[in-house]
Amino acid sequence: MIIQPENPDQLIALLRSAPLVLYGMGGAGLRIAKWCDENHITYVFADKNAESKRGNNDKLVVLPKCLKKEYPNANIVVSSIIYYEEIVQELYELGINQKQIISYKVFMPQNILWSDLDTNIDWDLMRFRVEMFSGWITEDIQSIVDYGAGKMYLQEYLAPEVKYFPVDYIRRNEQTILCDFNQGVFPDIQSDAAVCSGVLEFIYTPEQLLIHVCEHTNKMIILSYLGIDNFSDIDGRRASAYVSDLSERQIVELMELKGFQLNKKVPDPVNHACMVYMFQSISKMGQNKRKIYTKL
Numbered sequence: 285m286i287i288q289p290e291n292p293d294q295l296i297a298l299l300r301s302a303p304l305v306l307y308g309m310g311g312a313g314l315r316i317a318k319w320c321d322e323n324h325i326t327y328v329f330a331d332k333n334a335e336s337k338r339g340n341n342d343k344l345v346v347l348p349k350c351l352k353k354e355y356p357n358a359n360i361v362v363s364s365i366i367y368y369e370e371i372v373q374e375l376y377e378l379g380i381n382q383k384q385i386i387s388y389k390v391f392m393p394q395n396i397l398w399s400d401l402d403t404n405i406d407w408d409l410m411r412f413r414v415e416m417f418s419g420w421i422t423e424d425i426q427s428i429v430d431y432g433a434g435k436m437y438l439q440e441y442l443a444p445e446v447k448y449f450p451v452d453y454i455r456r457n458e459q460t461i462l463c464d465f466n467q468g469v470f471p472d473i474q475s476d477a478a479v480c481s482g483v484l485e486f487i488y489t490p491e492q493l494l495i496h497v498c499e500h501t502n503k504m505i506i507l508s509y510l511g512i513d514n515f516s517d518i519d520g521r522r523a524s525a526y527v528s529d530l531s532e533r534q535i536v537e538l539m540e541l542k543g544f545q546l547n548k549k550v551p552d553p554v555n556h557a558c559m560v561y562m563f564q565s566i567s568k569m570g571q572n573k574r575k576i577y578t579k580l
Contacts, residue, residue, distance in 0.1 A: 286525075287319045288393040295390055299325050302384075303355055306330070307348065307371055308364035309337050311409075311555065312388055316363045317343070319391065330360070352379050361386045365520045366510075366557050389523055409554045411437050413481060416553050417506050418442070420562050425504065427475040431497065432483035433460065449473050470496045480507040481560075485526040491538060498542035503568050505544055509535060510558040532559065539563050 289295045299320065304327040306313055306320070313329070320327050328344040330351060331337050338345045346354065360380060362371045365388060375385055418441035421428070426446060430438050433450030436457055442448055451461045451471050463469045465487050478501040484490040497505055512529050515521060521529060536546050544563035552558035 286393060287315055287391050289391050290394065292323075296323050296325065298386075299327075299359060299361075301359070303358040304328070305346075305351060305355055305358045305360045306363045307360055307375075308362065308367070309345070310364055310366075312365050313363035316361060316388065316391055317341075328355075348374060349378065351375075358384065359386055360384050361388065363388050365524055366515045366517075368520055369517060389519075392523055407435055407437075410434060410482065412553045413508065413560065414438050415441065416550070417479070417481070417560055417562070420504075420506060420548065421477060422504070425476045428477040428479065429471060429473050429475045429497075429500070431465075431478060431480040431493070434482070436460075438479060447475075449475065465493050468492065470500075472500075474500050474502065476502050477504040477506070480505070482508055484509045484530070485521075485524075485528060488527050490528045490530060494535070494538055495542060498539065498544055501544075501565075503565050505539070505563045506561070507535075507563075508552060508558055508560045510552075510555065511535070514557040514559075535561070540566075543567060 304320070304325060306317055306327050307330040309329055309331045317327065317329070328346055329337070330346050330348050332348060334345045334347045351358070351360065360375060362368050362375075362385060364371055368388065372385060376382070414437040418438060421442070427449070428438070428442065428446060429449045429451060430436070431451050433452045434456065436448075436450045436459070439448045439450070448459075449461060449471065450457065450459050451463050453462065453464045454460070455462055461471050463471055465483070468489075470493065478497045480493070480497055484493065484507065487493050494507075509530065509532075510526070511532050512521075513532050518529065539546065543566050545566050546561060547564045548562040550560055552560050
């Protein structure tokens with residue numbers, strides 16, 4: 285999430301005009317909180333998991349059900365992009381006046397591009413995801429293409445003999461192979477495995493990229509995606525610079541059509557609404573089964 289309000293002085297005045305509550309302590313909520321701290325705006329958090337969230341920082345965390353009684357006149361910023369509509373409805377049911385509710389959107393610029401997000405990426409959080417799925421890469425993988433390689437964290441978890449091909453639209457390292465996926469430019473590299481993490485949301489034609497990856501990968505594909513199943517608010521997706529709106533079913537069906545079967549699926553350790561998938565080549569899986577049968 286990019287914090288860049290259109291009229292910061294006006295927003296600061298609004299947020300200081302009454303007690304302030306930030307509802308949501310996810311990535312968006314923490315970024316908004318940081319901006320408030322930088323502008324000397326006092327606030328408390330509200331979160332359904334207040335008990336477990338207390339102690340994560342020095343701010344007070346209250347349960348949403350207490351807001352009407354303890355903060356009857358507060359401005360309440362709904363600082364969750366994914367659960368925005370759900371939280372707004374909850375606040376109405378709690379008796380909160382519509383005029384008290386402020387959307388996370390007031391903190392964001394009107395037009396957001398993928399490239400705008402680059403300077404706002406929390407790379408340490410990205411490392412958690414990479415560390416998790418790197419354990420899925422098997423010993424028979426001798427080469428891997430990293431689509432959207434970023435700071436090339438994946439290479440740190442690979443055996444030295446594995447050939448690593450980092451691909452991105454920005455050269456952050458001399459090794460980086462420059463490709464703009466939104467211009468239909470893809471690397472002509474055949475590999476045992478491919479990783480496509482934190483990329484598909486920002487591609488206008490993600491199907492085109494997935495088809496290319498499948499046709500250039502022999503054994504295994506790991507990808508992440510926050511689909512419309514878990515994040516259906518189109519305005520929220522666009523506010524996050526997401527330009528594609530695939531469902532999990534669409535992804536799985538496309539991958540199967542191109543010869544890859546879903547083998548594993550887990551929530552992203554950074555954002556549980558996002559899923560991380562591991563697909564294996566159907567033909568290679570069949571070969572492995574035949575080898576096992578032969579040994580028996």
